[in-house]
Amino acid sequence: MAWFRRYSTWLSLVVAVFALFGPASSVKHENFKTCDQSGFCRRNRAYADHVDTTGNSWASPYALDPKTVKAGSGRLTGTILKTVNQDKPVVELPLLIQFPEPGVARITIDEARRQKGDIELRHGSQCRKERYNEVSSWAMVGQPKGDEEMQYETRGKETVVLYGTGKKYKAIIKHEPFSIDFVRDEQVHVKINGKGLLNYEHWRPKVEREKPAEEGKQEGEEVKQDEQAKEDLKKREEEDENKWSWWDESFGGNTDTKPKGPESVALDVTFPEYEHVYGIPGHAGPLSLKETRGASGGYNDPYRLYNTDVFEYEMDSPMTLYGAIPLMYAQRKNSAVGIFWMNAAETWIDIVKEKQSSNPLSLGIGSKLNTRTHWISESGLIDLVVFMGPEPKDIIQQYTALTGKPQLPQTFSIGYHQCRWNYVSDEDVKDVDKKMSRYSIPYDVIWLDIEYSDSKKYFTWDSHSFPDPIGMEKHLDVSQRKLVVIIDPHIKNEGGYAVSEQLKSQNLAVKNKDNDIYDGWCWPGSSNWIDCFNPAARKWYNALYTYKSFTGTSPNVFLWNDMNEPSVFNGPETTMPKDNLHHGNWEHRDVHNLNGLTFHNATYEALLARDSPPKRPFVLTRSYYSGSQRVGAMWTGDNQASWPHLAASIPMLLSMNIAGFPFAGADVGAGAFYPFFRGHAHIDSRRREPYLAGSPYTQIITQAIRLRYQLLPAFYTAFHTAHTYGYPIMRPNWYVHPDDEAGFALENQFYLGDTGLLAAPVLTEGAESVDVYLPSGYTYYDYFTYTPHVGSGKTVTIPAPLDKIPLLMQAGHIIPRKDRPRRSTGLMKWDPYTLLIVLGGEGKAVGELYVDDGESFDYQSGAYIHRRFEFEGGKLTSKALANPGAGRKVAREYVKSMKDVVVERVVIVNAPKNWEGGKHVSVTEEGGKERKVELQWFEGNDGGVAWAVVKNPRVAVGVEWGIQF
Numbered sequence: 004m005a006w007f008r009r010y011s012t013w014l015s016l017v018v019a020v021f022a023l024f025g026p027a028s029s030v031k032h033e034n035f036k037t038c039d040q041s042g043f044c045r046r047n048r049a050y051a052d053h054v055d056t057t058g059n060s061w062a063s064p065y066a067l068d069p070k071t072v073k074a075g076s077g078r079l080t081g082t083i084l085k086t087v088n089q090d091k092p093v094v095e096l097p098l099l100i101q102f103p104e105p106g107v108a109r110i111t112i113d114e115a116r117r118q119k120g121d122i123e124l125r126h127g128s129q130c131r132k133e134r135y136n137e138v139s140s141w142a143m144v145g146q147p148k149g150d151e152e153m154q155y156e157t158r159g160k161e162t163v164v165l166y167g168t169g170k171k172y173k174a175i176i177k178h179e180p181f182s183i184d185f186v187r188d189e190q191v192h193v194k195i196n197g198k199g200l201l202n203y204e205h206w207r208p209k210v211e212r213e214k215p216a217e218e219g220k221q222e223g224e225e226v227k228q229d230e231q232a233k234e235d236l237k238k239r240e241e242e243d244e245n246k247w248s249w250w251d252e253s254f255g256g257n258t259d260t261k262p263k264g265p266e267s268v269a270l271d272v273t274f275p276e277y278e279h280v281y282g283i284p285g286h287a288g289p290l291s292l293k294e295t296r297g298a299s300g301g302y303n304d305p306y307r308l309y310n311t312d313v314f315e316y317e318m319d320s321p322m323t324l325y326g327a328i329p330l331m332y333a334q335r336k337n338s339a340v341g342i343f344w345m346n347a348a349e350t351w352i353d354i355v356k357e358k359q360s361s362n363p364l365s366l367g368i369g370s371k372l373n374t375r376t377h378w379i380s381e382s383g384l385i386d387l388v389v390f391m392g393p394e395p396k397d398i399i400q401q402y403t404a405l406t407g408k409p410q411l412p413q414t415f416s417i418g419y420h421q422c423r424w425n426y427v428s429d430e431d432v433k434d435v436d437k438k439m440s441r442y443s444i445p446y447d448v449i450w451l452d453i454e455y456s457d458s459k460k461y462f463t464w465d466s467h468s469f470p471d472p473i474g475m476e477k478h479l480d481v482s483q484r485k486l487v488v489i490i491d492p493h494i495k496n497e498g499g500y501a502v503s504e505q506l507k508s509q510n511l512a513v514k515n516k517d518n519d520i521y522d523g524w525c526w527p528g529s530s531n532w533i534d535c536f537n538p539a540a541r542k543w544y545n546a547l548y549t550y551k552s553f554t555g556t557s558p559n560v561f562l563w564n565d566m567n568e569p570s571v572f573n574g575p576e577t578t579m580p581k582d583n584l585h586h587g588n589w590e591h592r593d594v595h596n597l598n599g600l601t602f603h604n605a606t607y608e609a610l611l612a613r614d615s616p617p618k619r620p621f622v623l624t625r626s627y628y629s630g631s632q633r634v635g636a637m638w639t640g641d642n643q644a645s646w647p648h649l650a651a652s653i654p655m656l657l658s659m660n661i662a663g664f665p666f667a668g669a670d671v672g673a674g675a676f677y678p679f680f681r682g683h684a685h686i687d688s689r690r691r692e693p694y695l696a697g698s699p700y701t702q703i704i705t706q707a708i709r710l711r712y713q714l715l716p717a718f719y720t721a722f723h724t725a726h727t728y729g730y731p732i733m734r735p736n737w738y739v740h741p742d743d744e745a746g747f748a749l750e751n752q753f754y755l756g757d758t759g760l761l762a763a764p765v766l767t768e769g770a771e772s773v774d775v776y777l778p779s780g781y782t783y784y785d786y787f788t789y790t791p792h793v794g795s796g797k798t799v800t801i802p803a804p805l806d807k808i809p810l811l812m813q814a815g816h817i818i819p820r821k822d823r824p825r826r827s828t829g830l831m832k833w834d835p836y837t838l839l840i841v842l843g844g845e846g847k848a849v850g851e852l853y854v855d856d857g858e859s860f861d862y863q864s865g866a867y868i869h870r871r872f873e874f875e876g877g878k879l880t881s882k883a884l885a886n887p888g889a890g891r892k893v894a895r896e897y898v899k900s901m902k903d904v905v906v907e908r909v910v911i912v913n914a915p916k917n918w919e920g921g922k923h924v925s926v927t928e929e930g931g932k933e934r935k936v937e938l939q940w941f942e943g944n945d946g947g948v949a950w951a952v953v954k955n956p957r958v959a960v961g962v963e964w965g966i967q968f
């Protein structure tokens with residue numbers, strides 16, 4: 004039954020496959036902390052509760068000293084003073100506000116170390132005595148442009164900054180208590196510390212038995228409190244004293260020594276009149292984020308970001324997963340804003356939706372919800388970027404201007420990937436490869452999990468099972484197919500294993516709190532971890548990938564980085580102790596969420612160095628942070644082959660896509676519409692290669708994979724758009740239609756790039772149809788039958804028998820395809836194109852095609868073809884989109900190499916009735932004569948509209964041409 008169910012999942016597709024993990028078991032909850040079990044999270048929630056109970060009389064103890072405010076060349080500086088209490092000195096918090104891009108504000112709050120000896124660290128501690136301030140050096144790229152137009156003025160109790168193009172944004176900085184209102188169009192859209200939850204746990208000398216709730220109590224002391232609130236606070240303090248310590252903390256038998264004591268940072272960000280917030284992947288929950296403080300239908304715990312190996316994670320949960328992107332959008336009708344919390348320590352985010360405090364003039368009419376968020380990190384700086392929109396695409400464009408654009412992948416890597424833990428031998432790999440060909444199932448990459456190596460010693464081969472890896476790779480190369488092998492960051496601790504010996508002797512591994520090489524347990528048993536924060540370690544690691552060093556690899560071998568959270572089987576919460584030390588004596592606590600990125604990045608750089616001239620690396624990662632999109636793909640980790648996991652994969656991938664990391668997939672049936680498309684299976688599961696499904700499933704799966712290959716030109720164009728602007732490939736309804744509130748919570752359907760393709764997979768067992776929401780004012784056609792559906796802000800029911808994927812096309816688009824089935828993407832390189840024109844009401848349509856060699860970096864020198872197709876007034880034209888490098892030799896040669904790649908077919912959906920009976924169209928090509936080509940017209944069937952075909956217009960894809968109908 005489960006067997007059949009997995010296949011039907013495939014069939015109902017978007018979605019594929021013969022994935023994964025066997026009988027439903029689930030995550031071990033007790034292995035992972037709740038907020039209550041995490042001292043700093045609990046303290047900051049208690050602080051928020053205290054502020055709430057105190058109500059309007061709460062006075063936040065943070066004030067910006069107006070005398071310190073200075074500004075110039077796109078930055079403003081000042082000092083925030085924290086009053087601790089009467090008999091202790093104030094704490095100075097340097098404030099820096101930068102305007103790195105027009106319309107973008109970055110607020111950094113550090114802690115001054117004025118006097119030496121201010122911070123007495125625990126005796127013997129090795130860690131660095133300052134706050135971690137290097138997140139941006141990993142997460143951000145390049146030199147920001149800077150906002151030249153920025154201007155400021157201090158008037159009385161506030162400093163007002165005007166910024167952005169035409170000074171259309173305003174930041175009103177209130178001095179006491181410190182807060183910032185961000186204004187656009189005379190309305191406040193983002194409020195920083197509006198609720199007064201800013202909390203900066205300043206460093207202090209270690210005092211035994213000090214009370215953790217000191218701040219809440221003492222800072223609020225001057226404020227009147229009612230008796231009940233006092234009672235509650237007292238009770239909480241007692242509990243705190245019993246259970247919590249600032250100086251060490253135990254969980255699950257592990258003790259975290261905290262050499263720097265309490266050092267958390269927290270802040271509230273309110274979005275007035277915004278009801279929906281999105282982002283902060285990865286979590287397995289709804290796209291529109293839920294409330295987290297016990298409201299009905301919401302969660303009790305905050306969303307957590309602490310990269311962890313959460314095997315068979317639970318659905319509909321704020322629990323942490325493998326990666327963290329602390330980017331959040333708030334969306335209301337026709338307006339989006341966003342924030343990026345640049346901190347790599349363990350982070351929790353509370354979300355509360357509250358009725359706006361009643362405005363006496365509005366008489367309760369049109370009362371809206373405000374979304375209030377509370378960001379809490381264990382250590383590091385407050386470093387917050389505010390994006391003012393007004394459209395979601397502005398936010399993602401600006402966010403990726405700061406953190407880097409997604410990589411443009413090699414074409415092969417957007418084909419289908421066949422994976423299993425494990426293909427057991429080189430003969431097994433060749434056998435699967437032959438069978439895929441025999442069954443005419445396209446695929447590009449076959450994967451090897453950990454078992455290929457000699458006893459999990461990475462960079463070696465098991466010589467019994469894989470005696471001839473090069474022969475295996477040659478075999479794959481005949482069909483231009485590739486091999487991916489896994490390399491994890493844990494290195495088996497074993498004498499005689501050269502990699503281990505070098506790692507240790509060259510001092511390149513992560514250290515424990517005593518500054519000795521850290522030893523933990525992972526796949527190989529006792530292991531050490533490469534410290535990729537260390538430039539010397541990266542340099543050494545880089546050299547391990549040369550063909551000479553990693554014997555048995557050829558140029559068609561690519562990489563998979565798993566377990567890079569890092570996963571440590573015997574560590575706290577299955578990861579590293581927080582008091583471990585990295586390069587520069589930073590604690591693991593400070594850098595944890597960046598760890599996966601540093602390893603992924605090092606592998607990318609290693610592949611880049613491996614080939615000359617360099618090819619675009621392909622590296623799949625499980626753990627990620629902001630910036631990981633620059634170096635590869637991610638997947639959502641170890642899920643189960645179940646319908647709920649399938650349904651959850653869509654909001655999860657949509658969240659990745661809007662967070663600047665679109666090259667994302669899920670193994671719950673790798674989906675034919677997921678940007679990263681892989682079928683994977685666990686070691687204990689039966690073989691699930693698609694040809695094993697049997698009739699009719701094998702045929703149906705084959706059709707689904709072929710559909711993906713047919714649409715590869717559209718996918719690759721969408722990848723190029725993502726690479727250029729950061730725009731998502733899978734796009735949620737609210738992103739595409741930000742004016743349509745009814746679609747803001749939709750998460751089970753999505754658009755593919757700018758193509759107008761709308762996929763709505765079957766997500767429930769046994770369903771024979773799906774309900775698709777269609778916004779009003781747009782017409783859609785079924786991809787297969789051309790049946791029209793007119794959008795009216797309601798759902799329509801689309802039939803979805805097993806062999807049909809619910810897929811619609813929005814009118815007005817032109818979709819590029821390649822219709823000839825082949826074994827791999829490489830073999831399709833010179834194939835001709837089909838253009839699918841979906842005519843809108845006024846007989847218009849537009850579309851784009853981006854093509855390059857699909858593997859090298861020559862596109863950066865202009866070696867590409869980028870066309871815009873337009874249908875208007877009965878004429879289809881192909882025009883070049885700007886190509887600054889077009890004059891260069893490499894660019895000219897590329898276009899020349901493509902001269903025989905033509906459009907072999909133009910299909911027009913919703914073809915006018917007056918073409919009935921057929922006619923001729925006239926084709927004009929650059930420098931060529933006018934030609935007549937036959938046009939055939941077809942009456943629609945199955946409820947579909949009429950359509951027409953121009954057969955073989957033979958226009959080259961890289962040049963100017965027109966077809967007059």
Ligand SMILES: *[C@@H]1O[C@H](CO)[C@@H](O)[C@H](O)[C@H]1NC(C)=O
Pocket residue numbers: 140141604605607608633634
């Ligand atoms: C990888 O990390 C190094 C070191 O921080 C950095 O110089 C490089 O730009 C990163 N690579 C990419 C592609 O982001």
